[in-house]
């Protein structure tokens with residue numbers, strides 16, 4: 001067997017094209033990441049930039065470097081000819097033919113692309129979206145602001161997108177000069193605003209459907225994080241808590257898995273005894289109920305399973321919900337008890353334990369109907385997701401209930417837990433916003449609570465997401481200055 005090198009893996013992951021410089025020096029390897037960095041830094045002759053079909057292009061913002069599935073840059077702002085600047089996504093490739101070769105023509109994630117950028121023209125077929133919309137194409141090779149080999153020398157793709165002090169927002173200078181206490185207070189304030197906004201949303205749900213349905217729907221939505229929120233929401237509507245409450249867990253599980261479209265065929269030949277028995281138990285319930293949901297039940301296609309860790313598969317989450325609703329099904333009294341428990345510092349942990357403690361005899365050791373039993377039990381709802389539910393559902397619900405029931409102590413208790421809660425798992429949006437606001441030197445202790453993280457996300461939603469001016473007309477830098485000037489002195 002021939003040896004395989006790490007460099008071979010790299011070449012498979014990020015194919016590169018060897019470019020021969022005009023000066024005769026060694027060829028330079030050009031990767032798609034380099035092309036993306038050129039676009040991100042706009043190393044282009046910006047006056048006179050044109051699409052392949054001759055339209056003038058003015059790039060107000062190259063967009064945000066996207067580290068998730070979908071186009072390379074989100075929310076770019078681009079004007080074509082004399083039209084008003086448009087907001088949309090940008091996809092960057094080495095060659096123009098790559099749009100088709102990478103299958104974007106059929107991929108709905110690329111529906112909002114407004115410009116296809118290629119380093120080199122190769123392949124004549126125009127790029128189109130899944131809806132058949134033809135995309136303007138910009139070929140960079142003849143419009144670079146320096147020879148490609150010089151750009152290769154000056155750009156280190158390993159620094160992108162976060163190890164850079166460029167691409168920070170216009171709010172970075174005022175935040176840089178603010179004291180750590182001011183920044184912490186500003187983020188906590190924004191975090192509390194987010195908590196209260198979530199409480200207002202839940203208040204409406206509670207008024208419409210009652211506290212238990214509101215909590216159940218919100219927990220289901222949180223368990224759908226992040227690509228399955230919609231089917232989870234739909235499931236919570238099709239199977240309201242009133243339909244599931246007080247059912248033995250197996251019955252609730254059969255209904256949830258049946259309506260979700262996850263139940264396997266009744267005959268599961270070849271699977272182990274425990275699986276055959278479990279599937280039979282579920283079908284014993286489901287065959288009597290399925291007519292009730294004819295035409296409404298979800299299909300497996302409604303769910304996005306690609307990229308999920310097996311422990312996070314939605315059927316395991318639904319088994320957890322079935323346990324949550326079985327016996328003593330009401331969740332609010334349990335949350336209220338945890339909020340009032342002693343000692344105070346343990347309250348957040350008690351709230352999380354309502355979810356991490358859930359077990360199911362079959363699913364605690366299985367990832368799917370096809371998998372072998374695991375030697376060790378695996379939590380149905382892991383600690384990170386449970387904390388997420390505490391911060392995003394249980395505490396906002398407590399604030400909402402506190403207001404509705406005129407119990408200010410409940411609101412205070414929830415807000416206190418919120419401001420002291422350890423940070424949730426970081427994600428691309430938190431890192432992105434932290435970089436925009438603070439550059440590469442994010443003060444180390446800055447995001448040490450969930451409230452401050454949430455504050456960062458709130459600023460992103462209130463300001464960055466609404467900005468179409470590459471920060472030029474954003475009011476946040478001025479507001480940050482005002483916030484600092486109003487802070488009490490030392």
Ligand code: SF4
Pocket residue numbers: 168169170171172436437459463464465467470471474475476477
């Ligand atoms: S849009 Fe506003 S808040 Fe966002 S990075 Fe720019 S200046 Fe900062």
